Amino acid sequence: MAAQVGSVYAKMTDKEAECCVSIMVHAVGRVPEARQQAAAASTLAAALAKGDEKPEERMSALLSLFAMVAANAPAQLAVLLAAAGFAAASTSPKCRATFCASVRGKAARWAAEWKLSPTESRRLFLALAAPMRGAPDRPTTREHLALVGSALALTGAGDDRSPEVVEAAAAALADYLRSAAVLTLDLLPLPGVAGLASHAKYGPLHKLVAAVLAGDVSAARAAAVPAALEACGAGLTADGVLSKARMTALLSKCAAAGHGEVALSELKAALDVPEDQVAPWVVRAIGAKLLEGRLDSVRGTLTVGRSTHPAFGQAQWTKLGSQLAALKETVAAAAGAMASVRPPPQVSARGVAQAAAARVAA
Amino acid sequence: MAASVSIRVHPVVLFSICDAFTRRKEHQDRVIGTLLGVVDGNVIEVKNCYVVPHNESSEQVMVDVVHHKTMFDLHQRVAPHEVIVGWFATGPELYNSDALIQEFYSKESAHPVHIVVDTTLRDDKFAIQAYTSRVLSLGDKTLATEFVEIPCETIFGDIERVGAELMLTGFNDPSPEAKKDTVNKSFNDEAETLAASMQRLADLVARASDYVDSVNSGKVQGDPAIGRYLADTLALVPHLAKPDFERLFNESVQDSMMVTYLSDLLRAHVALAERLGTAALPIM
Numbered sequence: 001m002a003a004q005v006g007s008v009y010a011k012m013t014d015k016e017a018e019c020c021v022s023i024m025v026h027a028v029g030r031v032p033e034a035r036q037q038a039a040a041a042s043t044l045a046a047a048l049a050k051g052d053e054k055p056e057e058r059m060s061a062l063l064s065l066f067a068m069v070a071a072n073a074p075a076q077l078a079v080l081l082a083a084a085g086f087a088a089a090s091t092s093p094k095c096r097a098t099f100c101a102s103v104r105g106k107a108a109r110w111a112a113e114w115k116l117s118p119t120e121s122r123r124l125f126l127a128l129a130a131p132m133r134g135a136p137d138r139p140t141t142r143e144h145l146a147l148v149g150s151a152l153a154l155t156g157a158g159d160d161r162s163p164e165v166v167e168a169a170a171a172a173l174a175d176y177l178r179s180a181a182v183l184t185l186d187l188l189p190l191p192g193v194a195g196l197a198s199h200a201k202y203g204p205l206h207k208l209v210a211a212v213l214a215g216d217v218s219a220a221r222a223a224a225v226p227a228a229l230e231a232c233g234a235g236l237t238a239d240g241v242l243s244k245a246r247m248t249a250l251l252s253k254c255a256a257a258g259h260g261e262v263a264l265s266e267l268k269a270a271l272d273v274p275e276d277q278v279a280p281w282v283v284r285a286i287g288a289k290l291l292e293g294r295l296d297s298v299r300g301t302l303t304v305g306r307s308t309h310p311a312f313g314q315a316q317w318t319k320l321g322s323q324l325a326a327l328k329e330t331v332a333a334a335a336g337a338m339a340s341v342r343p344p345p346q347v348s349a350r351g352v353a354q355a356a357a358a359r360v361a362a
Numbered sequence: 363m364a365a366s367v368s369i370r371v372h373p374v375v376l377f378s379i380c381d382a383f384t385r386r387k388e389h390q391d392r393v394i395g396t397l398l399g400v401v402d403g404n405v406i407e408v409k410n411c412y413v414v415p416h417n418e419s420s421e422q423v424m425v426d427v428v429h430h431k432t433m434f435d436l437h438q439r440v441a442p443h444e445v446i447v448g449w450f451a452t453g454p455e456l457y458n459s460d461a462l463i464q465e466f467y468s469k470e471s472a473h474p475v476h477i478v479v480d481t482t483l484r485d486d487k488f489a490i491q492a493y494t495s496r497v498l499s500l501g502d503k504t505l506a507t508e509f510v511e512i513p514c515e516t517i518f519g520d521i522e523r524v525g526a527e528l529m530l531t532g533f534n535d536p537s538p539e540a541k542k543d544t545v546n547k548s549f550n551d552e553a554e555t556l557a558a559s560m561q562r563l564a565d566l567v568a569r570a571s572d573y574v575d576s577v578n579s580g581k582v583q584g585d586p587a588i589g590r591y592l593a594d595t596l597a598l599v600p601h602l603a604k605p606d607f608e609r610l611f612n613e614s615v616q617d618s619m620m621v622t623y624l625s626d627l628l629r630a631h632v633a634l635a636e637r638l639g640t641a642a643l644p645i646m
Contacts, residue, residue, distance in 0.1 A: 306597035
C-alpha cells in the first residue's frame, strides 16, 4: 500500500489523494501490535517522504501520521525524523514553514517523554534544526539556535569535530548573522562551536561572530572578510554585519550599566558613529523592545532601565547572583517590618469593639 | 501536531462546561454546546460558551436550534465581537454523531473547531482535546468526516489567574477537610494576604537564588534562557537603597494601619449605637 503513495499523488486529484492517504494513515493507526505499527508507520513515512510532487500535501499526511501513532513512541520518532528530513530537503517554503510551526518548542518535551539517550536526543535536535536553517521569521530562527544549542550541549569531546556537528554549528552562526531580529547568541562557549575557530572553512565565520557578539565594531569590520561572508551563505553583506555589530555594542554597553547611566560619548565611541547618530540607534533599540531607558540630551546620558544581554555568560550569572542576594535581603526586611508593625489584638479597635459589645449584651 | 491552527481556551469556558456537565439531566451521557470567541489568524481564542440542549441516539441527533440561536443573540448583545467558533462536548472520546453536529456548526462558522472535555477524569487527568474536521471524499461521494487534532492550551488573564490560584488553595472547597484549613481565611484580611504574598515572594526569590548560586559554583550547567528571564524580571524591580525602601515601606504600612484602625473604630461606634438604640428601656 505504501509503495503506491507515489502513484496516488501523481495520478489522483488533490481531494482523492488526500482521501486515499488518510485511509492509509488510519490503517496504520489500527495495527494492533506496537512493533508492527512502528514498522508500518516507518514504511509509510518513508514512502511519503520520498517524492517531490505535492510537498505540502505530503507534509500534511506525515503530520497526520505522527498524530495517529501518538501512543507509540518509536513510531512517532521514526515518522518525525522522516518528516524532518523531507522538510529539510524540500524546496517548498510552505512545506518547511508548516513543519517548523508544528515542531516549535516541543523537541525537549519529546526527548524527555520518549526517554531518548543523549545520542538519540542530539540526532533528533539536529534533524529538527535542519529544516529551520535560513528561515525568514524570527521565531523559527530562535528555535533553530535553541535546537542547535541543545544538540551541541549533548556533544561529547570526541564528536565535536564530526561533519554533522560542524555543519550544524556553522549554520547556526550563519543564521545568527543573517537575522536582523536575533541579537542574542549563547552558543560560542559550546565545544562544537568553539572548535570552529580553527576550522579551515568556518574559522573566519567564527571570528566574525565572536567580534560581533563582543560588541567590538572595529574588530567586526576587520573580520567581515569575503571568506567569512561567503561561509555565511547568501543574503549577508558587510553593511548588514556592521549594523548588527553596532546594535550589539549598544546592548552590551547598556547591559553592563545595569540600572545606571551611560554617557552618550561612550556610546558614540562604542558604536563608532557620529554624535548625532547615537540617539537614532538608541531609539531603534527601544522601539524593537531590546532596551528600556530614557535619553537625557541635556546631560548627554542614557538612563538604562532594562537591556537585552547579547550573550549570557559567567559574568552575567555572577551579577544575577548578587542581585538576587540583595533582593532576598530586601524582601526579608519587608516581611520582618510587616510582622513588627501589626498591633496586638487587645489594643486594636476591633478588640475594643468586641469587648464593649460583650459588656452591653451582659 | 497536524494543522497550523491552534486554540486558546479561557478557564471560564472550562468551568462552564464542567458546571453544565454536573447539572445535566439524569439520562444524559454528555452535554454539548456552542463555543464563542475570536479568530486572530491561525489562533482561535475561545472566551465563552453556552449549553445547547440535545437528544441523541445511535441513529440520530436532535439539537435545539431555537435555543442555540436565542442564546447566541443574547450573547451578541453583550459581546458583539465574539462569534461562533465551534462547539464542545463532554466525554472521553469522539462519538459517531459528532460528524453530524460538526456539519451543523459548519453552517454557523467557516472552520468550526470541536473541543472534547474528558469529565471522566481518566488516569486522574482533566484532558482537553481540540479538533478540526475535514471531509474525505472519493470522486463525488463523501466517505467520512475526519477529526484532526490541533494544539489546545489554556490561557489565563491576570485577573483570572488570581481567582484560579485562590481556588487551587482549596478556599472554595466545601468538603469538611478543606474547611479546617480555610476557616480562618478571609478575602478581606488584607494584612494576612499581604504577609502570605510576601512569604511566597521570599520563597520564590530563595529558589531562584539557590539555582543561580548552583550555576556560579559550577554544580549545575546554567540555562541561558532561564538566566535572561531572571535578569529581565529583576530589571522590573525598582532599585532602592535599603534605608529608602524601609522608610517607604514603613510609611505605607503605617498609612494602611491608620485607615484600618479608623474604619474599625467607626464600625465599633456604629455597633455600640445600634445596641444602645435597640436596648429596651426600663419602665419607671
